[in-house]
Each structure stands twice: as C-alpha cells, then as structure tokens.
Amino acid sequence: MTYRYGLIGWPVAHSLSPPMQNAGFKAAGIDAEYSLVEVAPEMMDKVIPEMKTKFAGWNCTIPHKQHIIKFLDELDETAKILGSVNTVVNLNGHFKGFSTDGYGMEMSIKESFNANIKGNSLLFLGAGGAAKAVALYFAILGAKRIGILNRTVEKAIELKNEIQKINSIIEVEYDDMSAKNIDTSKYEILIQCTSVGLKAGDPTPVEMNIIHKHHKVVDMIYKRTEFLKMAEAKGCQTADGVGMLLFQGVRAWEIWTGKKAPVEAMRASLNDALRQREMGIK
Numbered sequence: 001m002t003y004r005y006g007l008i009g010w011p012v013a014h015s016l017s018p019p020m021q022n023a024g025f026k027a028a029g030i031d032a033e034y035s036l037v038e039v040a041p042e043m044m045d046k047v048i049p050e051m052k053t054k055f056a057g058w059n060c061t062i063p064h065k066q067h068i069i070k071f072l073d074e075l076d077e078t079a080k081i082l083g084s085v086n087t088v089v090n091l092n093g094h095f096k097g098f099s100t101d102g103y104g105m106e107m108s109i110k111e112s113f114n115a116n117i118k119g120n121s122l123l124f125l126g127a128g129g130a131a132k133a134v135a136l137y138f139a140i141l142g143a144k145r146i147g148i149l150n151r152t153v154e155k156a157i158e159l160k161n162e163i164q165k166i167n168s169i170i171e172v173e174y175d176d177m178s179a180k181n182i183d184t185s186k187y188e189i190l191i192q193c194t195s196v197g198l199k200a201g202d203p204t205p206v207e208m209n210i211i212h213k214h215h216k217v218v219d220m221i222y223k224r225t226e227f228l229k230m231a232e233a234k235g236c237q238t239a240d241g242v243g244m245l246l247f248q249g250v251r252a253w254e255i256w257t258g259k260k261a262p263v264e265a266m267r268a269s270l271n272d273a274l275r276q277r278e279m280g281i282k
C-alpha cells in the first residue's frame with residue numbers, strides 16, 4: 001500500500017515540499033507519495049474529514065494554519081501554545097497537529113552558526129505569521145532577549161505581548177524598521193522575516209547601519225537576498241531560508257514515519273529543485 005501525504009494550502013503550486021519529501025521516502029525505502037492539495041478556505045469542511053481515509057498525514061500552509069485546528073483531535077504542546085499547525089499525522093482516524101517551523105529555524109541556526117537559542121539574544125525583522133511562529137517557539141526554548149522590528153508597530157507590540165505570556169522572564173523590546181530606539185549591537189542573531197527581498201530589485205528591509213559585524217544573519221527567504229549580500233559584505237556570517245524549509249520538513253517526515261529522516265537526500269533534492277526553479281526549468 002502506498003502511503004499518501006501532501007501539502008494543503010491555497011495556493012500551493014509554488015511549493016518545494018514534494019521533491020524534498022519524496023526524496024526522503026525514496027531514500028528510506030518507504031512506499032509513500034507526497035503531493036500538492038489545493039484547498040480553498042470554503043472547501044475545508046468537506047475536504048478535511050475525507051482525509052481520514054485518504055491521507056496518512058499532511059502539511060498545512062497559508063491560509064489554513066489556524067483554521068485547521070478545529071478539525072484536529074489533539075495538538076502537540078508547541079502547536080497548542082502557538083495556536084498554529086503546519087503538520088498533521090493521521091493516527092487511524094485520530095488527527096494530531098504539530099508546528100515544526102520554529103524547529104526548522106532552530107536547526108538552521110544550529111547548523112549554520114553552531115548557536116543555541118536558549119540564553120541567546122535574537123532580533124526579528126518582521127512580525128508576520130512566520131516571525132510569530134519562530135519567535136514564540138524561541139520564547140518556549142528560553143531565549144534571553146527578543147527584539148522585534150516591524151513596519152506596523154502595533155503588530156510588533158501584539159507579538160511582544162504574546163511572547164511575554166509564554167515566557168514572563170524574557171526581555172522583549174520592539175520598534176519600527178528604523179530601530180532608532182533599540183541598541184541592535186546587543187543581539188547575536190538577526191532573523192529577517194519580512195517579505196522584502198522576495199522580488200528581484202527589492203531593497204533591504206532595514207538600513208544597513210543597524211547591522212554589526214558580529215551579527216549572525218539569517219534570511220527566511222530561500223535565496224541570497226540583497227540583505228544577505230550586504231550583511232556578508234559587512235563581515236557577518238549569513239544563512240538563507242533553505243535550512244528552515246529543510247528542517248521543518250525533516251521534522252514533519254519524522255513525525256509521520258517515526259524514523260530518523262535521511263536529511264542529506266532531502267537536502268540534495270531540495271537544492272536541486274531550487275536550482276531548477278532559478279534556471280526557470282520548473
């Protein structure tokens with residue numbers, strides 16, 4: 001029997017998860033197939049109950065990460081605290097939800113910079129959905145200090161309040177993108193979580209004078225953005241968003257299979273898919 005897995009979202013056509021997950025199944029000799037499942041929000045009530053007999057598990061992306069929760073029987077502790085789910089396992093009709101985005105960024109930081117989150121100081125550029133999932137997870141892990149810069153300051157304040165609900169001893173500060181009220185040199189790791197840089201010709205999301213040589217800089221965007229290039233020119237260690245994408249998928253794969261994921265096979269396939277996309281083949 002072929003186990004079926006997939007990505008539910010709206011839209012999902014751009015996703016790089018199928019080659020990555022399918023490479024993992026192939027390398028581990030598991031008869032399984034991962035596909036894209038485009039589900040409009042108004043179709044969730046019909047589609048999700050049908051998944052009980054059709055899918056062994058799935059990932060969930062925008063705009064369903066919160067809405068999916070009402071269909072689930074159980075949430076993992078992290079997903080419960082975050083109020084967001086990107087991975088579901090179907091345990092004989094019992095749906096359990098997880099959130100693996102924060103883990104993805106944690107592992108990417110560990111692999112790229114050999115740095116831990118616990119006790120560390122992290123500055124987030126952006127306060128959207130992805131920044132929130134990672135910042136709240138890092139609050140759970142015991143970060144010492146979190147800074148949030150966001151164009152819409154009200155959203156940075158909302159995220160600050162949510163972080164402090166989870167971890168009352170963490171130091172949290174916020175500002176707009178100018179960072180004029182924050183001493184950014186206090187931070188060791190900077191995480192670029194805005195969508196600025198996705199399009200060719202995009203500027204950097206912040207003035208580069210707030211970036212210091214000792215900063216370890218990671219951009220959630222899957223390519224070498226202008227921001228990463230300029231941080232590198234300043235002497236910073238840098239990483240793009242591929243590591244986060246890889247490790248959130250690795251964790252999902254391990255939740256579904258109960259086995260250790262063949263990380264290198266998944267990474268090679270992901271990099272291959274990215275190269276093909278850059279060359280305009282896919």
Ligand code: NAP
Nearest residue numbers: 126127128129130131151152155193194195220241244245
């Ligand atoms: P989102 O919820 O729409 O949030 C977008 C963020 O970008 C907000 O903070 C927004 O600020 C900011 N922003 C947008 N345009 C801006 C501009 N012109 N100047 C300054 N700030 C601007 O999106 P998301 O889901 O958090 O995703 C954010 C980025 O992370 C995307 O590029 C996405 O591709 C990437 N991502 C990567 C991974 C991975 O695995 N590597 C996973 C998830 C997301 P306002 O609040 O002021 O609008």
